[in-house]
Amino acid sequence: MYLPKSFHETRIDVLHTLMRDYPFATVVTHAADGLAANHLPLELVGDTALHGHVAHGNELAKADGAQVLVIFHGADGYVSPNWYPSKHETGREVPTWNYAVVHVHGRLRVVEDAAWLRHLLERLTDRHEAAQPRPWRVDDAPEDHIEKMLRLIVGLDIAIERIEGKFKLSQNHPDANRAGVLQGLAERRGRRDGELAELMQQAEERRHG
Helix, strand or coil: CCCCHHHEECCHHHHHHHHHHCCEEEEEEEECCEEEEEEEECEEECCCEEEEEEECCCHHHHCCCCEEEEEEEEEEEEECHHHCHHHHHHCCCCCEEEEEEEEEEEEEEEECCHHHHHHHHHHHHHHHHCCCCCCCCHHHCCHHHHHHHHHCEEEEEEEEEEEEEEEECCCCCCHHHHHHHHHHHHHHCCCCHHHHHHHHHHHHHHHHC
């Protein structure tokens, strides 16, 4: 990953927060016919592993021992040069894109243990159902149905070997331009503009704090 120093995020707590807030990840592996990418939610376990699951037919189910690259995508958004005060002074600005991503390099272990899988599904379900008025639980379904579903999937246990983050949040611009981007995001109110603005504000607080 191209990683200029000003965008390089090394604080592990910041990287872990993005991974937990945006758990739907891209898992890249070497397949027989080249690179393969799969998309699935992953759970960060402590600071050493990622856990998930896929169908038996997924190529990851046959990739035990493989090296993988896991990409977590945070908030992102287009940045207009019109938001920069410097553009109105000199005209010397161009459009860009702000974003935050985390890359995890690791080794995959395929897990076919039913108890391990069930515990994973219970944790994932409890987490993602927590905001529901009446959270669904795994044991709400008939036991024979759960057992059948468990036979159709395998677990993924990815041992984290290296982690790196790129948070491109206008750090290479002066304060006035960064303030202009925050104002532009607030006025546009796009799909992830609020989330991107929050990341930028957090970066500002860390910079001055």
